[in-house]
Amino acid sequence: MSLEIKDLHAQIPGREILKGLNLTINPGEVHAIMGPNGSGKSTLSKVLCGHEDYEVTSGEVLLDGQNILDMAVDERSRAGLFLAFQYPHEIPGVSNANFLRAALKARLPKGEDIDAVKFYKQLYARMDQLEMDRSFTSRSVNEGFSGGEKKRNEILQLMMLEPKYAILDETDSGLDIDALKIVSRGVNAMRSENRGFLVITHYQRLLNYIQPDIVHVLMDGQIVHTGGKDLALKLEEKGYDWVKEEMLAAAA
Amino acid sequence: MPSDTPTGLLSIAPARSTSTPAWFTTRSNAAWAEFQSLPLPGLKDEHWRYSNAKKIELADHAPAKTPTAEQSKAALAATEGLKERAARFVFVNDTLVESDTSGLPAGVVCVSFEEALKSHEAALQQHFMKGDLPLGSGKFAALHLAHVKAGTVIIVPKNVVIEKPVEIFHWVVGDHAAIFPHTLVVTGDHAQVSVVDHYRSLEGEGGLSIAIADLVGGSGSQITYAACQELADDAQALHLSSITAGRDASVKSFQVQLGAAFSRSESVSDLVGQGARSDMLSVSLPIGDQIVDQRTLQRHKAPHATSDLLYKNALYGKSRTVFSGLIIVDEGAHYTDAYQTCRNLLNSNDAEANSLPGLEINADQVKCSHGSTSGPIADEELFYLKARGIPDIESRRLIVEGFLADVIERFGNSEVLDTLVARIDEKLVRAE
Numbered sequence: 099m100s101l102e103i104k105d106l107h108a109q110i111p112g113r114e115i116l117k118g119l120n121l122t123i124n125p126g127e128v129h130a131i132m133g134p135n136g137s138g139k140s141t142l143s144k145v146l147c148g149h150e151d152y153e154v155t156s157g158e159v160l161l162d163g164q165n166i167l168d169m170a171v172d173e174r175s176r177a178g179l180f181l182a183f184q185y186p187h188e189i190p191g192v193s194n195a196n197f198l199r200a201a202l203k204a205r206l207p208k209g210e211d212i213d214a215v216k217f218y219k220q221l222y223a224r225m226d227q228l229e230m231d232r233s234f235t236s237r238s239v240n241e242g243f244s245g246g247e248k249k250r251n252e253i254l255q256l257m258m259l260e261p262k263y264a265i266l267d268e269t270d271s272g273l274d275i276d277a278l279k280i281v282s283r284g285v286n287a288m289r290s291e292n293r294g295f296l297v298i299t300h301y302q303r304l305l306n307y308i309q310p311d312i313v314h315v316l317m318d319g320q321i322v323h324t325g326g327k328d329l330a331l332k333l334e335e336k337g338y339d340w341v342k343e344e345m346l347a348a349a350a
Numbered sequence: 351m352p353s354d355t356p357t358g359l360l361s362i363a364p365a366r367s368t369s370t371p372a373w374f375t376t377r378s379n380a381a382w383a384e385f386q387s388l389p390l391p392g393l394k395d396e397h398w399r400y401s402n403a404k405k406i407e408l409a410d411h412a413p414a415k416t417p418t419a420e421q422s423k424a425a426l427a428a429t430e431g432l433k434e435r436a437a438r439f440v441f442v443n444d445t446l447v448e449s450d451t452s453g454l455p456a457g458v459v460c461v462s463f464e465e466a467l468k469s470h471e472a473a474l475q476q477h478f479m480k481g482d483l484p485l486g487s488g489k490f491a492a493l494h495l496a497h498v499k500a501g502t503v504i505i506v507p508k509n510v511v512i513e514k515p516v517e518i519f520h521w522v523v524g525d526h527a528a529i530f531p532h533t534l535v536v537t538g539d540h541a542q543v544s545v546v547d548h549y550r551s552l553e554g555e556g557g558l559s560i561a562i563a564d565l566v567g568g569s570g571s572q573i574t575y576a577a578c579q580e581l582a583d584d585a586q587a588l589h590l591s592s593i594t595a596g597r598d599a600s601v602k603s604f605q606v607q608l609g610a611a612f613s614r615s616e617s618v619s620d621l622v623g624q625g626a627r628s629d630m631l632s633v634s635l636p637i638g639d640q641i642v643d644q645r646t647l648q649r650h651k652a653p654h655a656t657s658d659l660l661y662k663n664a665l666y667g668k669s670r671t672v673f674s675g676l677i678i679v680d681e682g683a684h685y686t687d688a689y690q691t692c693r694n695l696l697n698s699n700d701a702e703a704n705s706l707p708g709l710e711i712n713a714d715q716v717k718c719s720h721g722s723t724s725g726p727i728a729d730e731e732l733f734y735l736k737a738r739g740i741p742d743i744e745s746r747r748l749i750v751e752g753f754l755a756d757v758i759e760r761f762g763n764s765e766v767l768d769t770l771v772a773r774i775d776e777k778l779v780r781a782e
Contacts, residue, residue, distance in 0.1 A: 147737050150729075175739035187734040191752025200748055201738040238752065239734075255738060 099162050100124045101179075101263045101294055106157035108145045115141045117319035118157070123263060126291040130305055131298045132330060133316035134338050139298045140184060142316070143267040147181045148174050161263065176205055178262030182252040182269050189239035194251065195221065197239045198258050205259075224257040228284050246277035253284040264288070265296045270304035282307030302334035315341050359408040359528055359558075364496045371471055377479075381495035388489040397486025400672040400704040401643040405612035406490065406586050411558040413497055414443035414527035422447040425521040425552050434765055436460075436514040442521045442552070444500035444529045453514055459505035460516060463532050466503035473505055477536055477566055481592035485616035485645040490588055494530045494560045501532030504545060508538035508568070515544040515574075515766050522559060522581065523552035533563035537571035537599070544574035546766050549589075551582035551609070563591040567599035569623065574602045576766055580773065581609040583638070589615045593630075595655070597623030604761045605661075606770055607634035607642050608777045614643035621648070621655035621683075630659040631757050633774065635750075636669030636701075637781045646675040648690065650683040650713075661692040662757050664750045665701035666781040674706040677720060679713045686716040694724040695753050697746065697781070743782055750778060 101123040108116040115138045123129050133139050145152045146159060148171040159166050166174050189197065198221065202212050221235065228250045240248050249269055256264055266285065270278055285308050289295070297308055305313070305327060313330045315323040315338070323329070323341050333341075355361075364382055366375050391403040417425070425442040432438075436453040437460050439446065446462045454460055459470055466474055483491045502518050520531040535545055549559050559581060567573050579587050587610040593601045607613045619628035634642040648657040663671045673692040694703035705722035727749050735745035754774065761767060 149733060170742070171733060171736040172739050172741050172745070175737055181737055183734065183737075187728075187730050189731055189734065189749065189752055191755030192748050197735070197738070197748070200735075200740050200744060204739045204741060204744065238755075259738065 100160075101296075102158070102160040103146075104158040104160070106145070106159065107155045108141060108152045109155055110152060114155070115152070115319055116145060119316075119320055121314065121321055123294040123296055125262065125294050127312065128289065128295040128297060128308065128310045130310035130313045130330060131296065131316050132300070132302070132313065132333055135300070137316045138319045139300075139316055140267055143181055143265045143298055146179065146265060147171060172204065175259075175261075180256055180259055180261035180264040182249075182256055182264065182266045184267040184269075184271060186240050186248045186252055188241045190241055192239050193236050194239050195235040198255065201255070201259060221258065224254055227257070227287060228254055229280055230254065245272035246274065249273055249277065249281050250284070253281050257284060257288055260288075262292070263294045263296070265298065267298050268300060269297070270299055270301060278304065278307060302330045305330045317341065317345070357409045358412050358526070359493060362412055364413075369468075371467060373475060374467060378496055381492040385489055385492035385496055388492065390489060391486055395486060397645060397674070399674065399706065401614065401641070405641065406558065406588060406614075408493070411526045411528040414522055414529050414557070415524055416445050417442040417447070417523060421523050421552060425519075425523070428521075428552065429519050430769075431517055431519070432515060432765055432769060434514050435517050436512045437516045438519075439502050439517070440519045440521070441500045441531065443523060443527060444531070446500065455510055455512060457507045457510055458512060459503065461503055463501040463503055464499060470503060470505065473536065474503065474534070477534055477564065479562065479564065481564065481618060483590065484618065485647060487588065487590055487614075487616055490560050491562065491590055494532070494562050494590075497530045498532045498562075500530070501534070504535045504543060506537045506541035506543045506571075509540050510538070511542040512544070515546055517546050517548070519548045519550065520559065520561070521550050521552045522557035522585070523555070524557070525555045526557070528558040528560065531559060531561040533561070535564070535573055535575065536566045536568070537573055538568045540570040541568065542572045544766065546576045546578065549577070549579045549581055549587060551585055554582050556582060556584040556586070556611075558586045560588045561590070563589070565591070565601055565603070566594045567596055567601045567626075569597040569599060571596070572600045574761075576604040576606065576761070576770065577615075578606040578770060578773065579609055579613055583609065583611060585610040587613040589613075591615070591617045593617070593619040593628055595619065595621050595623065595626035595628050597652075598625040599623060600627040602629040602761065603631065605632035605644070606774070607632070607636075608773060611639065612641045612643070614645070616645045618647045619649065619657050621650050621657055622652055624652045624654045626652060626655040628657045629760060630657065631761055632661040633754050633757050634663045634671065635666070635774065635777045635781055636663065636671060637666040637777075638669060639667070640669045642669070642671045644671070644673045646690070648675075648677045648688055650677070650679040650686045650688060653682065653684045653686070655683065656687040657689070658687075659690040660757050660760065662695070662754055663692075663703060664695045664697060664753060665703060666697045668698070668700040670702045670704070672704045672706075673722065674708075675720065676708040676710065677718055679711045679716050679718065681712045683713045684715045686713060686718065688716070688718045690720040692722040693753070694722070695750060696724060696726045697750070747778055747782070751775070
């Protein structure tokens, strides 16, 4: 049981972005990926979810042994993969509650519907954890939300959908420290031995609140360095140049 | 078999009984003569741009026959209607088959058109088809006047508030049958009423409905009106409505176009009193080869009035919509707020939405805007929903429902809305 990424190559027309990426996330683990701009961090999250802008040219992604690369976007989600978006989209006219109900209903056998009472009870409990006002249930998905509210809404979805593996794509970007604490608390509440996390971030700050077990450095479409949580501190302090130098030295 | 001899509605003279009031017979006869003399609007007629008056096949239709007992029974069985209502009328082929006015407050006139001709002549003479029909269907309106015998006349006296809606069902049955439903709503000062007209086909056969609805709002009164057109797939529908909003009156009208091969609505709002307000709303969901043709006019004749139009079309298949809207602000109609928005969601590459927005401002201190947009569902919106495990078809439906939601919310009348939303959802499932 794991999320296994094997020698993953992906491109947009005319440019390869992921160049043989390998990574295995076991349930219970929190992995962080850090890397400079343009290293392929956001591409990785979108490729895993099946965004049609990216073409996978080779490699495999196994979710508990099942290759998900042949699956449609929605199938991957139902198989247990979740992406907290860096820039969550607005869906005018669709209320948050209806959206979540539709997402949960899609996981039930055909013809079955969710128990509305249980649903709202759970929803309200999760919203309380994230300090979200009840009015967010009837508001249109992300429409008119502040940056911090959008990120909280992503974590709310994570909490409601309870995926096996969750990818957080720069969830910390645009958050002030209070919002960051709330969002991190939500994520930490979802940490369990049955769930793996991949936390993609540009800044070490997030990792003070969501403490990773393993930190990877992504550069030029590959994982080039892996270490413990201290690695994040080193990267914050020294930047990425030393990683490059090590790579060059190793290649020489 | 080509022939120059006029057939169908082109040649069948209306029959009027001897008990019809003389003034009405005179107008009806004059209308018949007018219908015959007026040319069919041509393709170059500005009011028919991107459309075609020949889509209303006059020669192929004849006035609907009096329904059989079975047909009336079947129509009544199919009329689900609202649980909570002030009154209900059911017509089949322009024949009244049921009326229930038990929920009306005292003093309200709410009678069939036929009855009104006998009992409320004065009101009819004052209000019946007094509009100037500026949007291109003069010929069809004349035909309506020549044949009209069914519909509802509602006169709400001063200060009377009717809480629950008045529901009217117009069923058409029989191949090539034409009906001419008429609705007249007149409110006294500070009166309130909501009225829903349903246009439906009893069997899957083509038919033609040429309907007119005139709404006259007295000072400070409120009228809510919905026209829900769900005729059979190969039917043709024309709905001509005029709204006259007096001082501080508020009229909200909602066009729901779901049926017919060709449907055209012409909606005119005249803001004649200071502080008047007209909300003009519409939703359509054309599929297959359906054509929805929408013409609107907002005329500001008094200062400090507001008109706000929001039309939304979700197109599927090879369907086509035409929206042509004009705002005219008269000299002296200062401090006008007039808005016009038409938005089209294209769910297919073969669907086509045409928009012709227009503005004519002759006053100062006005706030006016008009605009139209057309486009497919944004890829990123769809990706977001699918990334939460919602299948493609459900995701698209959620987005379309969301697209239509603000029009529906603005209508706001919950009893009426529940059934309309259910009908829209049924159509959405068909669209897929």
